[in-house]
Amino acid sequence: MASKLECIDCKRLVMLRKENTVKFPTYHNNPVVAHGLRKTGLLILGLAPGLHGANATGLPFNGDYAGKFLNQCLEEKGFRLSEGGSSTSIGYCITNVVKCFPPSNRPLQSEINNCIKYLKKEILFVQPKIVLCLGVVAHDGLMKVLKGKNFIKFRHGNLFKVGQLLIVDSYHPSKLNILTGRLSREMFSTILTRIRKEFEKGIRSE
Numbered sequence: 001m002a003s004k005l006e007c008i009d010c011k012r013l014v015m016l017r018k019e020n021t022v023k024f025p026t027y028h029n030n031p032v033v034a035h036g037l038r039k040t041g042l043l044i045l046g047l048a049p050g051l052h053g054a055n056a057t058g059l060p061f062n063g064d065y066a067g068k069f070l071n072q073c074l075e076e077k078g079f080r081l082s083e084g085g086s087s088t089s090i091g092y093c094i095t096n097v098v099k100c101f102p103p104s105n106r107p108l109q110s111e112i113n114n115c116i117k118y119l120k121k122e123i124l125f126v127q128p129k130i131v132l133c134l135g136v137v138a139h140d141g142l143m144k145v146l147k148g149k150n151f152i153k154f155r156h157g158n159l160f161k162v163g164q165l166l167i168v169d170s171y172h173p174s175k176l177n178i179l180t181g182r183l184s185r186e187m188f189s190t191i192l193t194r195i196r197k198e199f200e201k202g203i204r205s206e
């Protein structure tokens with residue numbers, strides 16, 4: 001479902017894209033947009049492209065440590081990014097709040113604000129029933145899209161509804177969180193099992 005996004009709203013990030021085009025000429029070095037299936041019910045929301053991951057490959061959570069961890073856990077629990085697979089597998093779409101690689105993986109609030117319009121469009125297009133927010137930036141970004149309705153603070157394991165949308169929070173599967181044990185494979189698998197149960201309770205995956 002990905003299409004190319006041309007954006008020059010954030011001076012700092014545009015400059016960095018240009019610098020990285022020289023440093024890493026084979027990399028994507030452009031905004032990274034949503035990838036995967038729409039109307040399947042699940043949207044996974046991350047922070048921003050990693051330098052040598054999504055910024056290199058052009059696909060969210062692809063090509064780096066976080067992506068490897070995330071994709072292995074999702075596959076193990078029967079989630080899929082493309083058509084096909086077993087009849088019990090659940091399709092999903094994946095994206096980030098911020099579409100360009102930010103220095104030290106830390107976008108400025110102004111950069112998050114500039115990028116929210118793209119997330120809004122992606123949510124309208126994907127039509128998720130559940131959004132899995134990976135970390136506080138993803139959670140707060142989604143709250144912004146939902147205009148702060150029923151504002152709830154990020155907490156790992158949160159599961160709550162805003163209107164018809166079910167929101168699930170997890171710590172971000174960053175290398176740091178995993179290596180320090182803040183997020184273990186078991187903890188993340190528990191989150192995925194809870195999402196699966198929600199689908200089994202009646203949110204259908206096509």
Ligand code: URA
Nearest residue numbers: 046047048054060061
């Ligand atoms: N890769 C992404 O695409 N997003 C993140 O939040 C981390 C790594």
